Amino acid sequence: MTTEPLPEGWLEIEALDMDAQGITRRPDGKVVFVEGALPGEIVSANVHRKKNNWEAASLLAVHRESSQRVRPGCPHFGLHAGACGGCKMQHLDAAAQVAVKQRVLEDNLWRLGKVRPANVLAPIHGPAWGYRWRARLSVRHVVKKGEVLIGFHERKSRYIADMRSCAILPPHVSGWLLPLRQLIAGMHARDTCPQIEVACGDGVTALVLRHLEPLSEADLARLRAFAREQGRQHPIQWWLQPKGPDSAHRLDEDGEGGESAPPLAYSLPEFGITMPFRPTDFTQVNPHINRVLVSCALRLLDAQRGERVIDWFCGLGNFTLPLATRAGEVLGIEGSPALVARARQNLQANQRPGLAPVSFAARNLFEMTPGQLMADGQAERWLIDPPREGAFALAKSLAAIHQARLGAAATAETAAENASETAGESSEAPPPVSAQTLAAFASWQPPRRIVYVSCNPATLARDAGLLVHQAGYRCRAAGVVNMFPHTAHVESVAVFERAA
Numbered sequence: 001m002t003t004e005p006l007p008e009g010w011l012e013i014e015a016l017d018m019d020a021q022g023i024t025r026r027p028d029g030k031v032v033f034v035e036g037a038l039p040g041e042i043v044s045a046n047v048h049r050k051k052n053n054w055e056a057a058s059l060l061a062v063h064r065e066s067s068q069r070v071r072p073g074c075p076h077f078g079l080h081a082g083a084c085g086g087c088k089m090q091h092l093d094a095a096a097q098v099a100v101k102q103r104v105l106e107d108n109l110w111r112l113g114k115v116r117p118a119n120v121l122a123p124i125h126g127p128a129w130g131y132r133w134r135a136r137l138s139v140r141h142v143v144k145k146g147e148v149l150i151g152f153h154e155r156k157s158r159y160i161a162d163m164r165s166c167a168i169l170p171p172h173v174s175g176w177l178l179p180l181r182q183l184i185a186g187m188h189a190r191d192t193c194p195q196i197e198v199a200c201g202d203g204v205t206a207l208v209l210r211h212l213e214p215l216s217e218a219d220l221a222r223l224r225a226f227a228r229e230q231g232r233q234h235p236i237q238w239w240l241q242p243k244g245p246d247s248a249h250r251l252d253e254d255g256e257g258g259e260s261a262p263p264l265a266y267s268l269p270e271f272g273i274t275m276p277f278r279p280t281d282f283t284q285v286n287p288h289i290n291r292v293l294v295s296c297a298l299r300l301l302d303a304q305r306g307e308r309v310i311d312w313f314c315g316l317g318n319f320t321l322p323l324a325t326r327a328g329e330v331l332g333i334e335g336s337p338a339l340v341a342r343a344r345q346n347l348q349a350n351q352r353p354g355l356a357p358v359s360f361a362a363r364n365l366f367e368m369t370p371g372q373l374m375a376d377g378q379a380e381r382w383l384i385d386p387p388r389e390g391a392f393a394l395a396k397s398l399a400a401i402h403q404a405r406l407g408a409a410a411t412a413e414t415a416a417e418n419a420s421e422t423a424g425e426s427s428e429a430p431p432p433v434s435a436q437t438l439a440a441f442a443s444w445q446p447p448r449r450i451v452y453v454s455c456n457p458a459t460l461a462r463d464a465g466l467l468v469h470q471a472g473y474r475c476r477a478a479g480v481v482n483m484f485p486h487t488a489h490v491e492s493v494a495v496f497e498r499a500a
Contacts (some may be wrong), residue, residue, distance in 0.1 A: 002042070012041075013038060016039060019488050034057045076161055076165075083161065086161075109460070112461035113462060115465055131286045138153060140159075204262050204264055248279065276349060282315055284318070293483075298322055301381050304327070304328070309323050313385045331361065333360070340360045365393065366392075384452045388455055452493070455489070455491050457490050464494060479493060
């Protein structure tokens with residue numbers, strides 16, 4: 001911080017928030033959020049929104065530049081009119097982005113959960129460009145401009161950015177942006193195709209065309225021709241989606257234009273696993289980081305051949321099947337019956353000698369109770385990989401069981417209420433606990449170690465507070481996973497062990 005008074009209107013930036021906005025305070029204590037500014041910089045800004053305790057502003061000029069400011073890698077990034085809103089941190093050095101995300105993780109753990117990890121894990125990071133193998137691109141025929149736009153939305157706008165390339169998409173997908181615009185512009189259905197979803201596999205790229213009306217034979221022929229011409233080096237699968245995600249289907253099962261193509265799948269070479277998937281299934285957007293993350297999570301979990309492991313929120317089996325190469329038995333539990341069915345198919349596709357017994361079950365993991373938790377049996381180790389909502393019901397049930405085992409409450413219901421209040425969720429109804437379940441608490445053993453993979457530091461912190469303060473665990477380690485370089489999205493992994 002500079003000690004000399006700043007000229008009127010100048011601001012010295014102190015930190016970044018979770019949306020990659022610079023943060024400072026005026027002499028009267030009012031917080032100012034400055035989009036585009038970096039910590040350590042002295043800037044001028046245009047205030048466009050005022051509240052009692054804070055102001056929002058946009059960067060006008062940088063009078064002292066941060067040493068961590070870099071030239072953005074994409075011409076569509078910035079604060080200018082029409083700038084793409086897909087990335088928020090391209091102006092910040094990639095290594096500094098990771099440090100910012102680590103600070104966000106630690107601040108959330110302490111502020112929301114009152115948890116400090118005993119160790120900080122080395123960050124998991126990889127290629128900063130061309131990493132986004134999954135993307136949902138909006139499509140719009142702009143009649144006034146006489147052209148079709150395909151890409152991400154403009155910054156803070158419902159309009160689609162005029163993107164001619166994208167540095168975070170794989171180079172071959174970026175190279176298709178202009179040809180795709182020409183393709184849609186030449187179709188009869190150009191006004192009724194609002195979206196193209198991209199899903200890259202190891203050997204083929206799926207393009208899922210959302211269409212609001214049936215496509216003509218001429219338009220289908222155009223799609224096939226595009227796949228033949230643009231897919232010479234990187235094969236293309238066209239999928240059509242007339243309604244919701246479950247309606248998506250291949251245009252041609254045997255390959256567009258009569259050409260054979262490899263199946264849509266990604267591999268985890270360290271474990272000898274190949275995971276087929278549908279382009280509308282949830283898979284990680286960054287396959288490079290996913291491979292490292294799976295290896296790291298299994299190493300931290302350290303499952304042994306004689307142990308049972310439960311993989312909560314297992315999805316397609318991204319962690320479940322690799323776990324079967326290390327553990328003695330694995331149970332994968334997922335909320336979506338459709339994903340469970342595909343996880344079972346993936347298990348069959350990867351069966352080989354030496355793979356531990358694996359089973360899958362469908363459960364509503366957001367309505368978990370202690371009784372349901374114990375019904376799935378004991379496991380020495382858990383892996384939890386929830387969506388952004390986190391695993392509150394799971395952590396709360398574990399806390400209720402622990403409190404009842406300690407005799408800290410007369411009933412498990414009271415224990416659940418105490419756990420909920422500690423987590424700042426006092427309005428949440430406690431899980432119902434029967435007398436039979438209460439009697440079973442004494443014999444049921446919770447996992448010795450939990451590895452929690454998170455895509456939201458706030459819900460991780462909430463759940464960590466329950467695990468540490470109410471469920472008898474300590475946070476052994478935590479660290480960030482830079483799954484989305486140049487964005488403010490924070491993924492992380494944390495390790496919890498039962499306290500002695």
